[in-house]
Amino acid sequence: xxxQTWTWVLVGITFTLYIGIAIWSRASxxxxxxxxxxxxxxxxxxxxxxxxxxxxxxxxxxxxLISFDGYDGSVYLMGWTGGYxxxxxxxxxxxxxxxxxxVPDFIGDRYYSNVARVVxxxxxxxxxxxxxxxxxxxxxxxxSRFLEVDINTGVIIGMFIVLFYAVLGGMKxxxxxxxxxxxxxxxxxxxxxxxxxxxxxxxxxxQLGFGSTGTDGVYLLDKLNxxxxxxxxxxxxxxxxxxxxxxxxxxxxxxGTAGLPHVIVRFFTVKKVSDARKSAGxxxxxxxxxxxxxxxxxxxxxxxxxxxxxxxxxEDLPDWFSNWETTGLITFDDKNKDGTVQYxxxxxMNELTxxxxxxxxxxxxxxxxxxxxxxxxxxGGLAAALSTAAGLLLVISASVSHxxxxxxVNPNITENGELIAARLSAVVAxxxxxxxxxxxxxxxxxxxxxxxxxxxxxxxxxxxxxIFYKRMNKEGAIAGMIIGILLxxxxxxxxxFDWFGGGxxxxxxxxxxxxxxxxxxxxxNFIVSIIISSFTPEPPKEVQEIVDTIRIPNNVGxxxxx
Amino acid sequence: MDKTKQQKxxxxxxxxxxxxxxxxxxxxxxxxxxxxxQLNTIKIGGFELGxxxxxxxxxxxxxxxxxxxxxxxxxxxKKYNLDN
Numbered sequence: 001x002x003x004q005t006w007t008w009v010l011v012g013i014t015f016t017l018y019i020g021i022a023i024w025s026r027a028s029x030x031x032x033x034x035x036x037x038x039x040x041x042x043x044x045x046x047x048x049x050x051x052x053x054x055x056x057x058x059x060x061x062x063x064x065l066i067s068f069d070g071y072d073g074s075v076y077l078m079g080w081t082g083g084y085x086x087x088x089x090x091x092x093x094x095x096x097x098x099x100x101x102x103v104p105d106f107i108g109d110r111y112y113s114n115v116a117r118v119v120x121x122x123x124x125x126x127x128x129x130x131x132x133x134x135x136x137x138x139x140x141x142x143x144s145r146f147l148e149v150d151i152n153t154g155v156i157i158g159m160f161i162v163l164f165y166a167v168l169g170g171m172k173x174x175x176x177x178x179x180x181x182x183x184x185x186x187x188x189x190x191x192x193x194x195x196x197x198x199x200x201x202x203x204x205x206x207q208l209g210f211g212s213t214g215t216d217g218v219y220l221l222d223k224l225n226x227x228x229x230x231x232x233x234x235x236x237x238x239x240x241x242x243x244x245x246x247x248x249x250x251x252x253x254x255x256g257t258a259g260l261p262h263v264i265v266r267f268f269t270v271k272k273v274s275d276a277r278k279s280a281g282x283x284x285x286x287x288x289x290x291x292x293x294x295x296x297x298x299x300x301x302x303x304x305x306x307x308x309x310x311x312x313x314x315e316d317l318p319d320w321f322s323n324w325e326t327t328g329l330i331t332f333d334d335k336n337k338d339g340t341v342q343y344x345x346x347x348x349m350n351e352l353t354x355x356x357x358x359x360x361x362x363x364x365x366x367x368x369x370x371x372x373x374x375x376x377x378x379x380g381g382l383a384a385a386l387s388t389a390a391g392l393l394l395v396i397s398a399s400v401s402h403x404x405x406x407x408x409v410n411p412n413i414t415e416n417g418e419l420i421a422a423r424l425s426a427v428v429a430x431x432x433x434x435x436x437x438x439x440x441x442x443x444x445x446x447x448x449x450x451x452x453x454x455x456x457x458x459x460x461x462x463x464x465x466x467i468f469y470k471r472m473n474k475e476g477a478i479a480g481m482i483i484g485i486l487l488x489x490x491x492x493x494x495x496x497f498d499w500f501g502g503g504x505x506x507x508x509x510x511x512x513x514x515x516x517x518x519x520x521x522x523x524x525n526f527i528v529s530i531i532i533s534s535f536t537p538e539p540p541k542e543v544q545e546i547v548d549t550i551r552i553p554n555n556v557g558x559x560x561x562x
Numbered sequence: 563m564d565k566t567k568q569q570k571x572x573x574x575x576x577x578x579x580x581x582x583x584x585x586x587x588x589x590x591x592x593x594x595x596x597x598x599x600q601l602n603t604i605k606i607g608g609f610e611l612g613x614x615x616x617x618x619x620x621x622x623x624x625x626x627x628x629x630x631x632x633x634x635x636x637x638x639x640k641k642y643n644l645d646n
Contacts, residue, residue: 066617071598074616078590081621085586088628089579093635207618211608219608237602237613247595274645277635281628288621295617551572553635554644 006375007146014184014379015161018386021180022165022173030418033170034101034398035268040175042275046282048178049266051185051383052391053080053257053283054290055131056138059185059384064359067298067305070228072239075246079253081284081291086258088280092267094467096276097550101268102395103261103459104403110466111474112543114408119481121403123458124261124395127451129432131262132392136437138385141357144327146378155437158386163430166390166397167423171269174390181383186289188380192364192373193293196300199367206296220299227306232345236302248516255522256452259459262391265398273553301363308366309352310343317341320365329355393429400425450492453518457484461525469530470547476533484525491517571642578634582627590620 001009027033040048058080066073098106104124108117136155143154165173190206197209201220214220224236234240241249257263266283267276309317314332324330331353332341343352361381364374401421406413413421458481465472465480493499495507495514505513512520538544593601594616601612609618639645 071613071616074594074613077617078594078620081624082586082590085583085624085627089582089631211606211614213608221608221610221613237610238599243595247591250590250595274632274636274639277628277632281625281632284628285625288625292618292621548568551575552568552644553639 001371003371003374004146004148006372007378010372010375010379011147011382014180014383017180018161018165018177021177022169025173025176026168027170027172027419030101030402030415030422032172033419033422034394034402035265036170036172036175038269039271040269040279042270042278043282044175044179045266045270045275045279046286047182048175048269049263049279049283050286051178051182051387052266053263053287053388054182054185054384055388056135056141056381056385058290058294059189060138060141060360060381061357063294063297063301063363064356066295067302067359068356070234070236070239072241072246073295073298074239075241075249075253077291077295079250080257081287082250083254083257084280084284084287086254087263087267088277088284090464090467091258091264092276092280093273093553094550095264095463096267096270097273097553098546099268101265101402102398103264103463104399105407106466107459107462107477108403108407110543110546111462111477112540113474113478116462116474116478116481117403117407119478119485120459120462121399123454123481123485124399124403127260127455128262128392128395128399129436130451132389132396132429132433133436135385135389135392136433139382139389140437142361142378142381142385146361146375152438155434158382158389158437159430159434162386162389162393163427166393166430167426170422171265171394174387174394175269177390178387181387182286184383185380185387186286188376188383189290189360190293191376192367192369193297193300195369195373196304196363196367197296200300200303206300207292210296210299214303220303224299224303227303227310231306231310231343236299242511244511245513245516248512248519252456252516252518252522253452255456255460256454256518259455259463260451261399261455261459262388262395265395266391297360297363301359301366304363304366305354305359306343309341312341314339314341318366318368320362323365324358324362329358389433393426393433396429397422397426400429450488450496450514453488453492453515453521454485456518457488457521457525461522461529465526465529467547467550470544471533471538472529473533473536473539475536476529476531479532480525480529483528484521487524488518488521491521567642571638571644574638575635578631578638582631585623586627589615589623594620 031037062076065076095106100106104117104120107120108114136158139158140151140154143149143157144151165177193206194204197206198204200214201209201212203209203212210220212220214223221237228236267279270276270279321330333351335351341352342349344350361377364377401418405421406418462477462481465477492514495503593612598612598616602610604611
């Protein structure tokens, strides 16, 4: 069978599976819709969290980024896994003990203030919408390359599937679909990695393979460093970013991960506090399988790619090259008219431009793996994008129907009314997300970094102080969140969008890029919160008692109704 | 549960957090970033050690840290009869 038939078969089977699960586990109460009735097993929750977390960016883009950036790519590897240590130790168990349904619920109750609640809702909405737009683009990319449909048709098919199971199943449906999606995506990621590792190094474990010798007896990483030097790129195993910037970007990604509402809310779905800890452990284990394989894929793909195309005659290039050329994601411009590909660091001599996003998708073709493996990667990419999109849509719909409508606009709404509102907001959210997928704003890439910075600068200090510092009051927390966010927004707009006079790399404060600035804004938030709270009245007795209660893991309510 | 017992439980919890988070900081920020050049002079197989910590080792340690935390806390909950 050819690649396209295989892809239709595998995508068809997996999509049927997702829809089947959604019908079997549809939600019938708000508790089931928002937090799956708080009865999810910790391992199932770990699997679902892993699928929720690993998006099109982790599956499709990350290995490609590392493959071009080498050591500098470590910021994603450490940043997007180290955040789970913070989640498990500082947030998940206490938020589960607190109960309730959403992150703004915690902020609003702990800081006894609807202003705090609204600030939290705004942050949750901005973070989730910027994220979901990227997922829809991922879906469109996979459809257009492998199924040869128009990108827009691909986005609409994806929207329809997500709409079906997110609206019908709520958190309950999403959780069990995500368990299936994790299995699909990890299988799809590992099979080609293992194949290629055996092919290139004889070692079936990719994590060890990329530290082994190739068929010519030279260590793979040494060979790649040599190739990089020859072509004028910086050495693969040492970076080009400054140390302080690597440090701050890693910290911003870690703290941002721990502050993302769609990740935090997953820990509300288990039965007890000890289950919340356990599911964080399982989640990171399942995530680590992909995250330790990605740098291996990056090395294999980079070496293979350079060896295949560098100084090769254009007409001798393999089929995958022209397949990707038609999508416009690889371009060859024969500047010196010698009919041979020159791929070098020097921009005036370089003739080849490769979109980083295609490395994972093209890797099996570059390594000449069987057609079914190539099709499997397409199905895996779709699973990764759809599972994250669904989780984000749920946060958006819960923010609107629960945090805004139920808690602020109309507290007397019936359970049924709230459920209808939740489903309607999910529909609207899918349509907006789809619109972003079809008309991707060119600032998507920039705003994804903004999402992490925002989460780091706003939620993380407010939640951590709310648990670990009993004296923290609403004045401190609100001031901290607002100043943290505004500072982050100012810095991003100044250096990403050239507002407020703009600026270049030389003007960065302390040499820290906008991607790493979330860390600075987070520290500012902490300091502002603590100073302001020490000058303002301490929180009421009953709030201090809430803090005492969440620190103790026993007597957890089954499913808090309000 | 009385206040002093509760405070004792909390202090033990904070002690675990301090130890585990120090290791978390050490393997990622110190080994993977601050001392990466120095560690890169040591080679294990094809890996330079600093590069290995940044792209592999730190992640393995993170997973282990969470499972150690789960174990420690389960024992602590048992000790204070909070494991219901």
